[in-house]
Amino acid sequence: MAALRKAGFLWRRTGSLKFCRRNLTGTYDYDLVVIGGGSGGLACSKEAAQLGQKVAVLDYVEPSVKGTKWGLGGTCVNVGCIPKKLMHQAALLGTALQDARKYGWKISGEVSHDWCQMAESVQNHVRSLNWGHRVQLQDKKVKYLNLKGRLVDEHTVKGQSRTGKETVLTAKNVVIATGGRPKYPAHVPGAVEHGITSDDLFWLKQSPGKTLVVGASYVALECAGFLTGLGLDTTVMVCSVALRGFDQQMSGLVTDYMESHGTEFVWKCVPERVERLTSGVLRVTWTDSQTGREHKDTYDSVLWAVGRAPETTALGLDQLGVKVNQETGKIIVGADESTSVPNIYAFGDIGESRPELTPTAIKAGKLLARRLAGQSQQLMDYDNVPTTVFTPLEYGCVGLSEEEAERRLGKDGVEVYHAFYRPLEFTVAERDASQCYIKVVCERGGDQKILGLHFTGPNAGEVTQGFAMAVQCGGTYPHLLQTVGIHPTCAEEVVKVNITKRSGLEPTVTGC
Protein backbone atom coordinates (compact mmCIF):
# COMPACT_ATOMS: atom_id res chain seq x y z
CA MET A 1 0.00 0.00 0.00
CA ALA A 2 2.75 2.41 1.03
CA ALA A 3 4.76 1.63 -2.10
CA LEU A 4 1.80 2.37 -4.34
CA ARG A 5 1.19 5.66 -2.53
CA LYS A 6 4.78 6.64 -3.26
CA ALA A 7 4.15 6.00 -6.95
CA GLY A 8 1.66 8.88 -6.90
CA PHE A 9 -1.65 7.15 -7.29
CA LEU A 10 -4.53 8.56 -5.28
CA TRP A 11 -6.63 6.29 -3.18
CA ARG A 12 -9.98 7.47 -1.97
CA ARG A 13 -11.90 5.94 0.91
CA THR A 14 -15.53 5.99 -0.17
CA GLY A 15 -16.59 2.56 0.84
CA SER A 16 -14.80 1.04 -2.11
CA LEU A 17 -11.35 1.87 -3.34
CA LYS A 18 -11.43 4.06 -6.44
CA PHE A 19 -8.59 4.70 -8.81
CA CYS A 20 -7.97 8.23 -9.89
CA ARG A 21 -7.51 7.79 -13.58
CA ARG A 22 -4.13 9.15 -14.33
CA ASN A 23 -1.70 7.50 -16.62
CA LEU A 24 1.76 6.74 -15.40
CA THR A 25 3.12 10.16 -16.35
CA GLY A 26 0.52 11.73 -13.98
CA THR A 27 -1.35 13.72 -16.61
CA TYR A 28 -5.07 14.15 -16.93
CA ASP A 29 -7.36 13.50 -19.92
CA TYR A 30 -8.10 17.25 -20.13
CA ASP A 31 -6.69 20.53 -18.83
CA LEU A 32 -10.26 21.69 -18.31
CA VAL A 33 -13.66 20.03 -18.15
CA VAL A 34 -16.66 22.35 -18.16
CA ILE A 35 -19.98 21.02 -16.96
CA GLY A 36 -22.72 23.01 -18.67
CA GLY A 37 -22.95 24.19 -22.27
CA GLY A 38 -24.81 27.45 -21.79
CA SER A 39 -23.73 31.06 -22.19
CA GLY A 40 -21.02 30.71 -19.54
CA GLY A 41 -19.81 27.20 -20.21
CA LEU A 42 -19.42 27.72 -23.95
CA ALA A 43 -17.57 31.03 -23.58
CA CYS A 44 -15.21 29.55 -21.00
CA SER A 45 -14.46 26.38 -22.93
CA LYS A 46 -13.89 28.15 -26.26
CA GLU A 47 -11.60 30.73 -24.69
CA ALA A 48 -9.60 28.02 -22.91
CA ALA A 49 -9.23 26.03 -26.14
CA GLN A 50 -8.07 29.13 -27.99
CA LEU A 51 -5.40 29.57 -25.34
CA GLY A 52 -4.10 26.10 -26.09
CA GLN A 53 -5.83 24.15 -23.32
CA LYS A 54 -7.29 20.69 -23.94
CA VAL A 55 -10.96 21.22 -23.12
CA ALA A 56 -14.14 19.18 -22.94
CA VAL A 57 -17.62 20.54 -22.35
CA LEU A 58 -20.52 18.44 -21.13
CA ASP A 59 -24.01 19.67 -21.91
CA TYR A 60 -27.19 17.85 -21.05
CA VAL A 61 -30.78 18.95 -20.86
CA GLU A 62 -32.98 17.10 -18.40
CA PRO A 63 -36.42 17.30 -20.04
CA SER A 64 -38.93 19.55 -18.26
CA VAL A 65 -41.85 17.99 -16.42
CA LYS A 66 -43.90 18.41 -19.59
CA GLY A 67 -41.14 16.70 -21.57
CA THR A 68 -39.71 19.75 -23.31
CA LYS A 69 -36.04 19.49 -24.22
CA TRP A 70 -33.62 21.41 -26.38
CA GLY A 71 -30.13 21.50 -27.87
CA LEU A 72 -26.76 23.03 -27.11
CA GLY A 73 -26.56 26.60 -25.87
CA GLY A 74 -28.21 26.70 -22.48
CA THR A 75 -31.10 28.75 -21.15
CA CYS A 76 -30.40 31.99 -23.04
CA VAL A 77 -30.43 30.43 -26.50
CA ASN A 78 -33.20 27.90 -25.97
CA VAL A 79 -35.65 29.00 -23.28
CA GLY A 80 -34.57 32.50 -22.31
CA CYS A 81 -33.24 35.68 -23.86
CA ILE A 82 -33.45 34.67 -27.52
CA PRO A 83 -36.96 33.25 -27.88
CA LYS A 84 -38.16 35.82 -25.32
CA LYS A 85 -36.90 38.79 -27.31
CA LEU A 86 -38.26 37.38 -30.57
CA MET A 87 -41.72 36.88 -29.08
CA HIS A 88 -41.55 40.31 -27.47
CA GLN A 89 -40.76 41.68 -30.92
CA ALA A 90 -43.72 39.77 -32.38
CA ALA A 91 -45.96 41.45 -29.79
CA LEU A 92 -44.48 44.92 -30.41
CA LEU A 93 -45.12 44.49 -34.13
CA GLY A 94 -48.77 43.86 -33.31
CA THR A 95 -48.90 47.20 -31.50
CA ALA A 96 -47.02 48.84 -34.38
CA LEU A 97 -49.68 47.62 -36.79
CA GLN A 98 -52.27 49.49 -34.78
CA ASP A 99 -50.08 52.62 -34.72
CA ALA A 100 -49.54 52.26 -38.46
CA ARG A 101 -53.14 53.10 -39.21
CA LYS A 102 -52.66 56.50 -37.57
CA TYR A 103 -49.66 57.07 -39.81
CA GLY A 104 -51.71 56.57 -42.95
CA TRP A 105 -51.33 52.86 -43.59
CA LYS A 106 -54.52 51.24 -44.87
CA ILE A 107 -54.70 47.92 -43.09
CA SER A 108 -58.06 46.37 -43.86
CA GLY A 109 -60.01 44.14 -41.56
CA GLU A 110 -59.08 42.56 -38.29
CA VAL A 111 -55.43 41.82 -37.73
CA SER A 112 -54.87 38.41 -36.13
CA HIS A 113 -51.83 36.50 -34.88
CA ASP A 114 -50.85 32.92 -35.69
CA TRP A 115 -48.94 31.45 -32.71
CA CYS A 116 -47.96 28.33 -34.67
CA GLN A 117 -46.25 30.29 -37.41
CA MET A 118 -44.38 32.49 -34.93
CA ALA A 119 -43.37 29.55 -32.76
CA GLU A 120 -42.04 27.62 -35.74
CA SER A 121 -39.95 30.55 -36.93
CA VAL A 122 -38.58 31.20 -33.45
CA GLN A 123 -37.86 27.52 -32.88
CA ASN A 124 -36.10 27.24 -36.24
CA HIS A 125 -33.89 30.17 -35.38
CA VAL A 126 -33.03 28.60 -32.02
CA ARG A 127 -32.16 25.34 -33.76
CA SER A 128 -29.83 27.19 -36.10
CA LEU A 129 -28.11 28.66 -33.03
CA ASN A 130 -27.76 25.16 -31.52
CA TRP A 131 -26.03 24.11 -34.74
CA GLY A 132 -23.91 27.26 -34.81
CA HIS A 133 -22.61 26.51 -31.33
CA ARG A 134 -21.90 22.92 -32.32
CA VAL A 135 -19.84 24.10 -35.30
CA GLN A 136 -17.97 26.62 -33.16
CA LEU A 137 -17.01 24.00 -30.57
CA GLN A 138 -15.79 21.62 -33.25
CA ASP A 139 -13.92 24.38 -35.04
CA LYS A 140 -12.21 25.56 -31.86
CA LYS A 141 -11.28 21.97 -30.96
CA VAL A 142 -13.44 21.74 -27.85
CA LYS A 143 -14.60 18.19 -27.20
CA TYR A 144 -18.37 18.24 -26.87
CA LEU A 145 -20.19 15.51 -25.00
CA ASN A 146 -23.95 15.31 -24.68
CA LEU A 147 -23.71 13.82 -21.20
CA LYS A 148 -25.02 14.68 -17.74
CA GLY A 149 -21.92 15.50 -15.71
CA ARG A 150 -21.31 14.62 -12.10
CA LEU A 151 -18.24 15.15 -9.93
CA VAL A 152 -16.57 12.02 -8.62
CA ASP A 153 -13.56 13.77 -7.10
CA GLU A 154 -11.78 17.06 -7.70
CA HIS A 155 -10.18 15.76 -10.87
CA THR A 156 -12.75 13.30 -12.11
CA VAL A 157 -16.08 13.88 -13.82
CA LYS A 158 -18.49 11.13 -14.74
CA GLY A 159 -20.82 11.77 -17.68
CA GLN A 160 -24.01 9.81 -18.17
CA SER A 161 -25.78 9.56 -21.52
CA ARG A 162 -29.54 9.50 -22.02
CA THR A 163 -29.32 5.70 -22.27
CA GLY A 164 -27.39 5.42 -19.02
CA LYS A 165 -23.95 4.77 -20.51
CA GLU A 166 -21.15 6.27 -18.40
CA THR A 167 -17.96 7.98 -19.49
CA VAL A 168 -15.20 9.01 -17.09
CA LEU A 169 -13.03 12.06 -17.71
CA THR A 170 -10.17 13.39 -15.65
CA ALA A 171 -9.17 17.04 -15.64
CA LYS A 172 -6.68 19.38 -14.06
CA ASN A 173 -9.48 21.90 -13.44
CA VAL A 174 -13.25 21.51 -13.42
CA VAL A 175 -15.68 24.34 -14.01
CA ILE A 176 -19.34 24.12 -13.10
CA ALA A 177 -21.67 26.28 -15.18
CA THR A 178 -24.88 24.33 -15.03
CA GLY A 179 -27.20 27.29 -14.53
CA GLY A 180 -30.73 26.94 -13.22
CA ARG A 181 -34.23 25.74 -14.05
CA PRO A 182 -37.66 27.19 -13.25
CA LYS A 183 -39.16 26.29 -9.89
CA TYR A 184 -42.58 24.76 -9.42
CA PRO A 185 -44.67 25.62 -6.35
CA ALA A 186 -44.77 21.94 -5.48
CA HIS A 187 -46.91 22.59 -2.40
CA VAL A 188 -49.81 23.75 -4.62
CA PRO A 189 -51.91 20.70 -5.60
CA GLY A 190 -52.04 20.31 -9.37
CA ALA A 191 -49.22 22.79 -9.96
CA VAL A 192 -46.72 20.30 -11.34
CA GLU A 193 -49.30 18.21 -13.16
CA HIS A 194 -51.16 21.00 -14.94
CA GLY A 195 -48.86 24.01 -15.11
CA ILE A 196 -46.02 24.91 -17.45
CA THR A 197 -42.91 27.04 -17.02
CA SER A 198 -40.76 29.18 -19.30
CA ASP A 199 -39.00 25.91 -20.23
CA ASP A 200 -42.18 24.93 -22.05
CA LEU A 201 -43.71 28.22 -23.19
CA PHE A 202 -41.30 28.92 -26.04
CA TRP A 203 -41.64 25.39 -27.42
CA LEU A 204 -45.43 25.16 -27.40
CA LYS A 205 -46.69 24.08 -30.79
CA GLN A 206 -50.15 25.48 -30.06
CA SER A 207 -51.12 28.82 -28.57
CA PRO A 208 -51.29 28.81 -24.75
CA GLY A 209 -54.65 30.58 -24.99
CA LYS A 210 -56.05 32.31 -21.94
CA THR A 211 -53.10 32.27 -19.54
CA LEU A 212 -52.54 32.84 -15.85
CA VAL A 213 -48.94 33.83 -15.12
CA VAL A 214 -48.06 33.31 -11.48
CA GLY A 215 -45.12 35.37 -10.32
CA ALA A 216 -43.85 38.92 -10.71
CA SER A 217 -40.24 38.44 -11.65
CA TYR A 218 -39.02 39.77 -14.97
CA VAL A 219 -39.68 36.32 -16.42
CA ALA A 220 -43.33 36.55 -15.38
CA LEU A 221 -43.79 40.12 -16.59
CA GLU A 222 -41.96 39.68 -19.88
CA CYS A 223 -43.96 36.54 -20.70
CA ALA A 224 -47.25 38.07 -19.64
CA GLY A 225 -46.30 41.14 -21.64
CA PHE A 226 -45.82 39.43 -24.96
CA LEU A 227 -48.76 37.08 -24.45
CA THR A 228 -50.97 40.16 -24.00
CA GLY A 229 -49.41 41.81 -27.02
CA LEU A 230 -50.15 38.76 -29.16
CA GLY A 231 -53.82 39.13 -28.28
CA LEU A 232 -54.14 36.48 -25.57
CA ASP A 233 -56.22 36.99 -22.42
CA THR A 234 -53.47 37.22 -19.80
CA THR A 235 -53.53 37.60 -16.01
CA VAL A 236 -50.56 38.06 -13.69
CA MET A 237 -50.90 36.85 -10.10
CA VAL A 238 -48.52 38.60 -7.71
CA CYS A 239 -48.10 37.47 -4.12
CA SER A 240 -46.21 40.52 -2.88
CA VAL A 241 -44.09 42.88 -4.99
CA ALA A 242 -43.18 43.01 -8.65
CA LEU A 243 -39.58 42.97 -9.92
CA ARG A 244 -38.08 42.35 -6.49
CA GLY A 245 -34.54 43.67 -6.36
CA PHE A 246 -35.19 46.30 -9.02
CA ASP A 247 -35.94 49.96 -8.31
CA GLN A 248 -39.49 49.78 -7.03
CA GLN A 249 -40.66 53.11 -8.47
CA MET A 250 -39.59 51.91 -11.93
CA SER A 251 -41.22 48.54 -11.29
CA GLY A 252 -44.49 50.35 -10.58
CA LEU A 253 -44.29 52.20 -13.88
CA VAL A 254 -43.74 48.91 -15.73
CA THR A 255 -46.74 47.21 -14.13
CA ASP A 256 -48.94 50.35 -14.40
CA TYR A 257 -48.30 50.37 -18.14
CA MET A 258 -49.12 46.68 -18.43
CA GLU A 259 -52.32 47.11 -16.40
CA SER A 260 -53.53 49.94 -18.61
CA HIS A 261 -52.65 48.03 -21.77
CA GLY A 262 -54.59 44.85 -21.43
CA THR A 263 -52.84 42.70 -18.83
CA GLU A 264 -54.98 41.81 -15.86
CA PHE A 265 -53.19 41.93 -12.49
CA VAL A 266 -54.27 40.11 -9.37
CA TRP A 267 -52.30 41.58 -6.48
CA LYS A 268 -51.43 40.06 -3.11
CA CYS A 269 -52.93 36.71 -4.07
CA VAL A 270 -51.66 33.20 -3.55
CA PRO A 271 -52.67 30.15 -5.63
CA GLU A 272 -54.23 27.30 -3.64
CA ARG A 273 -54.81 24.58 -6.23
CA VAL A 274 -55.09 23.84 -9.94
CA GLU A 275 -57.58 21.31 -11.32
CA ARG A 276 -58.32 20.20 -14.86
CA LEU A 277 -62.01 20.26 -15.70
CA THR A 278 -63.67 17.74 -18.04
CA SER A 279 -63.74 20.41 -20.76
CA GLY A 280 -59.95 20.44 -20.59
CA VAL A 281 -59.53 23.93 -19.14
CA LEU A 282 -57.71 24.53 -15.89
CA ARG A 283 -59.53 25.89 -12.87
CA VAL A 284 -57.34 27.82 -10.47
CA THR A 285 -58.37 28.59 -6.91
CA TRP A 286 -56.56 31.33 -5.05
CA THR A 287 -56.74 33.32 -1.85
CA ASP A 288 -56.62 37.08 -1.63
CA SER A 289 -54.17 37.50 1.25
CA GLN A 290 -55.65 40.88 2.15
CA THR A 291 -59.32 39.86 2.42
CA GLY A 292 -58.80 36.18 3.11
CA ARG A 293 -61.43 35.41 0.45
CA GLU A 294 -61.14 32.60 -2.06
CA HIS A 295 -61.53 33.14 -5.79
CA LYS A 296 -61.66 30.88 -8.83
CA ASP A 297 -61.28 31.30 -12.54
CA THR A 298 -60.54 29.11 -15.53
CA TYR A 299 -57.59 29.30 -17.91
CA ASP A 300 -56.20 27.36 -20.84
CA SER A 301 -52.68 27.54 -19.41
CA VAL A 302 -51.01 28.28 -16.09
CA LEU A 303 -47.43 29.53 -16.33
CA TRP A 304 -45.35 29.29 -13.15
CA ALA A 305 -42.72 32.02 -12.96
CA VAL A 306 -41.98 31.84 -9.27
CA GLY A 307 -38.21 31.74 -9.33
CA ARG A 308 -35.37 29.59 -10.59
CA ALA A 309 -33.47 26.89 -8.76
CA PRO A 310 -29.79 26.14 -9.40
CA GLU A 311 -28.88 22.87 -11.10
CA THR A 312 -26.73 21.49 -8.31
CA THR A 313 -28.55 18.50 -6.88
CA ALA A 314 -27.16 15.87 -9.24
CA LEU A 315 -23.59 17.17 -9.28
CA GLY A 316 -22.27 15.29 -6.26
CA LEU A 317 -21.20 18.55 -4.59
CA ASP A 318 -21.72 17.56 -0.93
CA GLN A 319 -19.62 14.42 -1.37
CA LEU A 320 -16.71 16.60 -2.40
CA GLY A 321 -17.34 19.30 0.14
CA VAL A 322 -18.15 22.01 -2.39
CA LYS A 323 -19.92 24.58 -0.20
CA VAL A 324 -23.39 25.59 -1.21
CA ASN A 325 -25.71 28.26 0.23
CA GLN A 326 -28.23 26.17 2.18
CA GLU A 327 -31.11 28.51 1.43
CA THR A 328 -30.63 29.10 -2.29
CA GLY A 329 -28.75 25.93 -3.23
CA LYS A 330 -26.25 28.00 -5.19
CA ILE A 331 -22.52 27.39 -5.04
CA ILE A 332 -20.58 29.77 -2.78
CA VAL A 333 -17.88 31.35 -4.92
CA GLY A 334 -14.95 33.67 -4.46
CA ALA A 335 -14.18 36.75 -6.49
CA ASP A 336 -12.18 34.49 -8.81
CA GLU A 337 -15.12 32.05 -9.21
CA SER A 338 -13.33 29.51 -6.99
CA THR A 339 -15.31 27.16 -4.77
CA SER A 340 -14.36 25.68 -1.41
CA VAL A 341 -12.51 22.92 -3.27
CA PRO A 342 -9.28 23.85 -5.03
CA ASN A 343 -9.35 23.50 -8.83
CA ILE A 344 -13.14 23.35 -8.89
CA TYR A 345 -14.71 26.62 -10.08
CA ALA A 346 -18.28 27.74 -10.59
CA PHE A 347 -19.82 30.73 -12.30
CA GLY A 348 -22.89 32.01 -14.10
CA ASP A 349 -26.38 31.53 -12.69
CA ILE A 350 -25.07 28.76 -10.42
CA GLY A 351 -22.92 31.16 -8.38
CA GLU A 352 -24.32 32.59 -5.14
CA SER A 353 -25.16 36.31 -5.42
CA ARG A 354 -24.16 36.44 -9.08
CA PRO A 355 -26.42 38.24 -11.58
CA GLU A 356 -28.44 35.77 -13.63
CA LEU A 357 -27.45 37.30 -16.95
CA THR A 358 -25.80 36.00 -20.11
CA PRO A 359 -23.25 38.81 -20.63
CA THR A 360 -21.84 38.46 -17.10
CA ALA A 361 -21.61 34.69 -17.49
CA ILE A 362 -19.80 35.05 -20.83
CA LYS A 363 -17.36 37.63 -19.56
CA ALA A 364 -16.71 35.79 -16.28
CA GLY A 365 -16.17 32.57 -18.23
CA LYS A 366 -13.62 34.11 -20.57
CA LEU A 367 -11.69 35.76 -17.72
CA LEU A 368 -11.71 32.51 -15.76
CA ALA A 369 -10.33 30.62 -18.77
CA ARG A 370 -7.54 33.18 -19.10
CA ARG A 371 -6.65 32.91 -15.42
CA LEU A 372 -6.66 29.09 -15.52
CA ALA A 373 -4.40 29.16 -18.56
CA GLY A 374 -2.07 31.42 -16.61
CA GLN A 375 -2.54 34.24 -19.10
CA SER A 376 -4.11 36.80 -16.82
CA GLN A 377 -4.95 37.77 -13.25
CA GLN A 378 -7.96 39.90 -14.12
CA LEU A 379 -11.10 39.26 -12.09
CA MET A 380 -14.67 39.78 -13.26
CA ASP A 381 -16.18 43.11 -12.24
CA TYR A 382 -19.80 42.54 -11.25
CA ASP A 383 -20.52 46.19 -10.48
CA ASN A 384 -22.57 48.48 -12.72
CA VAL A 385 -23.91 45.68 -14.86
CA PRO A 386 -26.60 47.14 -17.12
CA THR A 387 -29.75 45.21 -17.90
CA THR A 388 -33.16 45.62 -19.48
CA VAL A 389 -36.55 44.15 -18.71
CA PHE A 390 -38.33 43.55 -22.00
CA THR A 391 -41.86 44.19 -20.88
CA PRO A 392 -44.31 45.96 -23.24
CA LEU A 393 -42.92 49.22 -21.86
CA GLU A 394 -39.24 48.34 -21.61
CA TYR A 395 -37.15 49.22 -18.57
CA GLY A 396 -33.40 49.68 -18.85
CA CYS A 397 -31.10 50.34 -15.93
CA VAL A 398 -27.48 50.44 -14.84
CA GLY A 399 -26.08 50.90 -11.35
CA LEU A 400 -27.99 51.32 -8.11
CA SER A 401 -31.70 51.64 -7.52
CA GLU A 402 -32.78 54.78 -5.67
CA GLU A 403 -33.49 52.67 -2.55
CA GLU A 404 -30.05 51.07 -2.60
CA ALA A 405 -28.30 54.40 -3.12
CA GLU A 406 -30.18 55.84 -0.13
CA ARG A 407 -29.38 52.75 1.92
CA ARG A 408 -25.68 53.29 1.25
CA LEU A 409 -25.41 57.08 1.42
CA GLY A 410 -28.51 58.15 3.30
CA LYS A 411 -31.31 60.23 1.80
CA ASP A 412 -29.22 63.38 2.24
CA GLY A 413 -26.29 61.90 0.38
CA VAL A 414 -28.28 61.28 -2.81
CA GLU A 415 -29.66 63.63 -5.47
CA VAL A 416 -32.23 62.21 -7.89
CA TYR A 417 -32.83 63.94 -11.22
CA HIS A 418 -35.94 62.84 -13.04
CA ALA A 419 -38.29 63.52 -15.93
CA PHE A 420 -41.45 62.19 -17.52
CA TYR A 421 -41.11 62.48 -21.28
CA ARG A 422 -43.13 61.64 -24.37
CA PRO A 423 -41.60 59.70 -27.27
CA LEU A 424 -42.24 61.64 -30.49
CA GLU A 425 -43.49 58.46 -32.18
CA PHE A 426 -46.28 58.20 -29.61
CA THR A 427 -47.81 61.53 -30.57
CA VAL A 428 -49.27 60.73 -33.98
CA ALA A 429 -50.02 57.21 -32.82
CA GLU A 430 -52.02 58.71 -29.93
CA ARG A 431 -50.30 56.43 -27.47
CA ASP A 432 -50.22 56.85 -23.73
CA ALA A 433 -46.78 57.93 -22.50
CA SER A 434 -47.68 58.33 -18.82
CA GLN A 435 -45.09 55.81 -17.71
CA CYS A 436 -42.22 56.96 -19.93
CA TYR A 437 -39.76 58.18 -17.34
CA ILE A 438 -36.08 58.78 -16.63
CA LYS A 439 -34.31 58.82 -13.30
CA VAL A 440 -30.62 59.57 -12.70
CA VAL A 441 -29.50 58.83 -9.14
CA CYS A 442 -26.36 60.79 -8.21
CA GLU A 443 -24.09 61.47 -5.28
CA ARG A 444 -25.17 64.73 -3.73
CA GLY A 445 -22.32 67.21 -3.76
CA GLY A 446 -18.70 66.39 -4.56
CA ASP A 447 -18.28 65.12 -8.12
CA GLN A 448 -22.00 64.24 -8.29
CA LYS A 449 -21.05 60.81 -9.59
CA ILE A 450 -23.89 58.92 -11.27
CA LEU A 451 -24.79 55.96 -9.06
CA GLY A 452 -27.74 54.66 -11.05
CA LEU A 453 -29.59 55.40 -14.26
CA HIS A 454 -33.13 54.22 -14.98
CA PHE A 455 -35.19 54.52 -18.16
CA THR A 456 -38.64 53.30 -19.17
CA GLY A 457 -39.60 53.66 -22.79
CA PRO A 458 -39.21 52.17 -26.25
CA ASN A 459 -35.88 50.49 -27.08
CA ALA A 460 -34.77 50.80 -23.46
CA GLY A 461 -31.94 48.33 -23.98
CA GLU A 462 -30.53 50.32 -26.89
CA VAL A 463 -30.84 53.55 -24.90
CA THR A 464 -29.21 52.19 -21.75
CA GLN A 465 -26.23 50.43 -23.33
CA GLY A 466 -24.31 53.60 -24.12
CA PHE A 467 -24.96 55.14 -20.73
CA ALA A 468 -23.60 51.96 -19.10
CA MET A 469 -20.20 52.89 -20.49
CA ALA A 470 -20.52 56.36 -18.94
CA VAL A 471 -21.25 54.82 -15.56
CA GLN A 472 -18.36 52.39 -16.04
CA CYS A 473 -16.06 55.36 -16.60
CA GLY A 474 -17.26 57.09 -13.44
CA GLY A 475 -19.54 59.51 -15.26
CA THR A 476 -20.93 62.41 -13.26
CA TYR A 477 -24.02 64.60 -13.49
CA PRO A 478 -21.93 67.50 -14.91
CA HIS A 479 -20.70 65.07 -17.62
CA LEU A 480 -24.31 64.35 -18.46
CA LEU A 481 -25.12 68.03 -18.75
CA GLN A 482 -22.09 68.62 -20.96
CA THR A 483 -23.32 65.98 -23.39
CA VAL A 484 -25.33 67.26 -26.31
CA GLY A 485 -28.50 65.32 -27.05
CA ILE A 486 -29.39 63.67 -30.34
CA HIS A 487 -32.67 65.02 -31.61
CA PRO A 488 -35.37 63.84 -31.85
CA THR A 489 -34.84 60.78 -29.65
CA CYS A 490 -35.99 59.49 -26.27
CA ALA A 491 -32.39 59.03 -25.17
CA GLU A 492 -31.66 62.76 -25.41
CA GLU A 493 -34.00 63.30 -22.47
CA VAL A 494 -31.45 61.49 -20.30
CA VAL A 495 -28.78 64.10 -20.89
CA LYS A 496 -31.32 66.85 -20.31
CA VAL A 497 -32.60 65.82 -16.83
CA ASN A 498 -32.46 68.80 -14.53
CA ILE A 499 -35.37 68.62 -12.09
CA THR A 500 -34.58 67.03 -8.75
CA LYS A 501 -36.99 65.04 -6.64
CA ARG A 502 -35.88 67.20 -3.75
CA SER A 503 -37.20 70.40 -5.43
CA GLY A 504 -40.72 68.98 -5.57
CA LEU A 505 -41.16 70.55 -9.02
CA GLU A 506 -43.20 68.87 -11.78
CA PRO A 507 -40.82 66.61 -13.66
CA THR A 508 -42.63 66.76 -17.00
CA VAL A 509 -40.63 67.59 -20.09
CA THR A 510 -42.05 70.34 -22.25
CA GLY A 511 -41.74 69.87 -26.01
CA CYS A 512 -39.26 71.63 -28.25
Added chain:
Amino acid sequence: MSQFEEVNVHGYEEFCQAIAERKGKDIFVYFSGNKDAEGKSWCPDCVKAEPVVRGEMSNLPDGSVFIYCQVGERTYWKNPNNDFKKNLKLTGVPTLMRYGTPQKLVEEECLKGNLVKMMFTED
Protein backbone atom coordinates in the same frame (compact mmCIF):
# COMPACT_ATOMS: atom_id res chain seq x y z
CA MET B 1 -18.78 0.76 -45.81
CA SER B 2 -21.95 2.80 -45.45
CA GLN B 3 -24.81 2.40 -47.89
CA PHE B 4 -26.11 5.67 -49.26
CA GLU B 5 -27.63 6.84 -52.53
CA GLU B 6 -25.78 9.42 -54.61
CA VAL B 7 -27.83 11.61 -56.93
CA ASN B 8 -26.58 14.19 -59.41
CA VAL B 9 -28.83 17.12 -60.35
CA HIS B 10 -28.51 20.33 -62.34
CA GLY B 11 -30.57 23.38 -61.40
CA TYR B 12 -33.41 24.10 -59.05
CA GLU B 13 -36.18 22.09 -60.71
CA GLU B 14 -34.18 18.89 -60.87
CA PHE B 15 -33.18 19.47 -57.25
CA CYS B 16 -36.82 19.83 -56.14
CA GLN B 17 -37.73 16.72 -58.10
CA ALA B 18 -34.99 14.68 -56.42
CA ILE B 19 -36.15 15.85 -52.98
CA ALA B 20 -39.82 15.14 -53.71
CA GLU B 21 -38.99 11.58 -54.77
CA ARG B 22 -37.20 10.86 -51.50
CA LYS B 23 -39.63 11.98 -48.81
CA GLY B 24 -38.77 10.88 -45.28
CA LYS B 25 -35.12 10.20 -46.05
CA ASP B 26 -32.04 11.75 -44.43
CA ILE B 27 -30.84 13.93 -47.33
CA PHE B 28 -27.50 15.72 -47.52
CA VAL B 29 -27.07 18.21 -50.36
CA TYR B 30 -23.83 19.66 -51.68
CA PHE B 31 -24.45 22.80 -53.74
CA SER B 32 -21.70 23.71 -56.17
CA GLY B 33 -21.18 26.07 -59.08
CA ASN B 34 -21.54 24.38 -62.47
CA LYS B 35 -18.63 22.37 -63.79
CA ASP B 36 -17.35 23.05 -67.29
CA ALA B 37 -16.57 20.52 -70.00
CA GLU B 38 -13.28 19.70 -68.24
CA GLY B 39 -15.11 19.02 -65.00
CA LYS B 40 -13.88 22.21 -63.29
CA SER B 41 -16.27 24.53 -61.46
CA TRP B 42 -16.25 28.32 -61.87
CA CYS B 43 -16.33 28.50 -58.08
CA PRO B 44 -12.78 28.08 -56.67
CA ASP B 45 -13.91 27.15 -53.15
CA CYS B 46 -16.20 24.47 -54.61
CA VAL B 47 -13.19 22.98 -56.37
CA LYS B 48 -11.23 22.95 -53.11
CA ALA B 49 -14.05 21.63 -50.94
CA GLU B 50 -15.21 18.77 -53.13
CA PRO B 51 -12.38 16.36 -52.30
CA VAL B 52 -12.79 17.21 -48.61
CA VAL B 53 -16.52 16.43 -48.70
CA ARG B 54 -15.99 13.29 -50.80
CA GLY B 55 -13.31 12.22 -48.35
CA GLU B 56 -15.89 12.07 -45.56
CA MET B 57 -18.67 10.37 -47.51
CA SER B 58 -17.84 6.98 -46.01
CA ASN B 59 -19.23 8.47 -42.80
CA LEU B 60 -22.68 9.10 -44.25
CA PRO B 61 -25.42 7.32 -42.33
CA ASP B 62 -26.77 4.10 -43.84
CA GLY B 63 -29.83 4.66 -45.99
CA SER B 64 -29.13 8.36 -46.42
CA VAL B 65 -29.09 10.28 -49.68
CA PHE B 66 -26.28 12.50 -50.99
CA ILE B 67 -27.39 14.97 -53.67
CA TYR B 68 -24.68 16.69 -55.70
CA CYS B 69 -26.43 19.76 -57.03
CA GLN B 70 -24.87 22.03 -59.64
CA VAL B 71 -26.68 25.33 -59.16
CA GLY B 72 -25.93 27.02 -62.48
CA GLU B 73 -23.47 29.33 -64.21
CA ARG B 74 -21.75 32.19 -62.40
CA THR B 75 -24.13 34.87 -63.75
CA TYR B 76 -27.18 32.88 -62.60
CA TRP B 77 -25.67 32.46 -59.16
CA LYS B 78 -24.74 36.12 -58.79
CA ASN B 79 -28.37 37.15 -59.27
CA PRO B 80 -29.68 37.73 -55.72
CA ASN B 81 -33.15 36.51 -56.75
CA ASN B 82 -32.19 33.10 -58.05
CA ASP B 83 -34.33 30.20 -56.85
CA PHE B 84 -31.71 28.78 -54.51
CA LYS B 85 -31.16 32.08 -52.75
CA LYS B 86 -34.85 32.92 -52.64
CA ASN B 87 -36.33 29.58 -51.65
CA LEU B 88 -33.54 27.75 -49.84
CA LYS B 89 -31.95 30.88 -48.37
CA LEU B 90 -28.52 29.84 -49.64
CA THR B 91 -25.96 32.56 -49.18
CA GLY B 92 -22.97 31.08 -50.93
CA VAL B 93 -21.43 28.14 -52.71
CA PRO B 94 -20.25 25.66 -51.75
CA THR B 95 -22.96 24.88 -49.22
CA LEU B 96 -23.39 21.50 -47.62
CA MET B 97 -26.79 21.11 -46.02
CA ARG B 98 -28.82 18.47 -44.29
CA TYR B 99 -32.17 19.05 -45.92
CA GLY B 100 -35.04 20.05 -43.63
CA THR B 101 -32.74 20.80 -40.69
CA PRO B 102 -30.79 23.92 -39.68
CA GLN B 103 -27.56 21.96 -40.15
CA LYS B 104 -25.40 23.50 -42.84
CA LEU B 105 -21.82 24.36 -43.64
CA VAL B 106 -21.13 27.33 -45.84
CA GLU B 107 -18.07 28.20 -47.94
CA GLU B 108 -14.84 27.86 -45.88
CA GLU B 109 -16.63 25.60 -43.42
CA CYS B 110 -16.88 22.99 -46.20
CA LEU B 111 -13.09 22.94 -46.42
CA LYS B 112 -12.83 21.55 -42.90
CA GLY B 113 -13.01 17.77 -42.89
CA ASN B 114 -13.77 17.58 -39.19
CA LEU B 115 -16.89 19.76 -39.62
CA VAL B 116 -18.09 17.69 -42.58
CA LYS B 117 -17.53 14.51 -40.61
CA MET B 118 -19.42 15.99 -37.67
CA MET B 119 -22.43 16.75 -39.86
CA PHE B 120 -22.44 13.25 -41.36
CA THR B 121 -22.03 11.41 -38.08
CA GLU B 122 -23.95 13.37 -35.43
CA ASP B 123 -27.68 13.58 -34.90
